[in-house]
Amino acid sequence: MKIDRQTRNSILLAAVQIAALVGLAWYANRLVEMGPTDARGWRRFAWPFGEDEAPVGRAYSGEHHDVYVWLTLGPGGDCPEGVPDDAALERAVDIRLLDPRFQPAGPGEPLRVTDLVGRTRVYVHKRHNRSPRYGEAVAIPYKCDLITAIIDGDARDPAKRKAAHEFLESNTVQVPILEALEDR
Numbered sequence: 001m002k003i004d005r006q007t008r009n010s011i012l013l014a015a016v017q018i019a020a021l022v023g024l025a026w027y028a029n030r031l032v033e034m035g036p037t038d039a040r041g042w043r044r045f046a047w048p049f050g051e052d053e054a055p056v057g058r059a060y061s062g063e064h065h066d067v068y069v070w071l072t073l074g075p076g077g078d079c080p081e082g083v084p085d086d087a088a089l090e091r092a093v094d095i096r097l098l099d100p101r102f103q104p105a106g107p108g109e110p111l112r113v114t115d116l117v118g119r120t121r122v123y124v125h126k127r128h129n130r131s132p133r134y135g136e137a138v139a140i141p142y143k144c145d146l147i148t149a150i151i152d153g154d155a156r157d158p159a160k161r162k163a164a165h166e167f168l169e170s171n172t173v174q175v176p177i178l179e180a181l182e183d184r
Contacts, residue, residue, distance in 0.1 A: 053097055065154075121137050145181065
């Protein structure tokens with residue numbers, strides 16, 4: 001049986017449409033599995049650290065960074081001075097949770113998040129292919145509690161760092177922290 005040209009074209013068009021619908025369904029399913037994003041495109045993902053490494057927190061992925069945020073309740077900071085220097089920052093946040101090869105790239109600096117002032121420091125290590133990997137440790141005291149974060153991404157770029165710091169100020173991060181503080 002011979003199929004005419006118009007029938008062959010119709011079959012081909014139907015196959016292309018079916019393939020496009022299957023691809024669209026796969027993409028939509030992937031987005032649903034990944035969960036919702038906030039207005040700036042940050043998406044929450046599973047907490048990667050064990051409770052013996054860091055208190056359970058929240059992990060987010062954005063365009064340029066992954067951000068891990070957790071709350072350390074109790075006198076985690078140098079109460080009432082907060083996080084006055086790099087030594088206090090390193091006691092509060094162990095960036096080596098991500099990779100033990102991280103080393104400080106320079107001195108830390110003060111960081112303002114909302115109306116709180118904490119401290120941040122950039123770290124770097126060389127990967128096996130010799131490309132640098134950057135991370136940033138952040139500790140922000142609130143009374144005698146500490147809001148701690150690790151930002152994994154290109155911390156050399158001021159615009160990308162600013163985007164990650166603005167994310168720490170967003171409702172996506174602040175609301176769960178405030179709820180945790182109220183629940184204690």
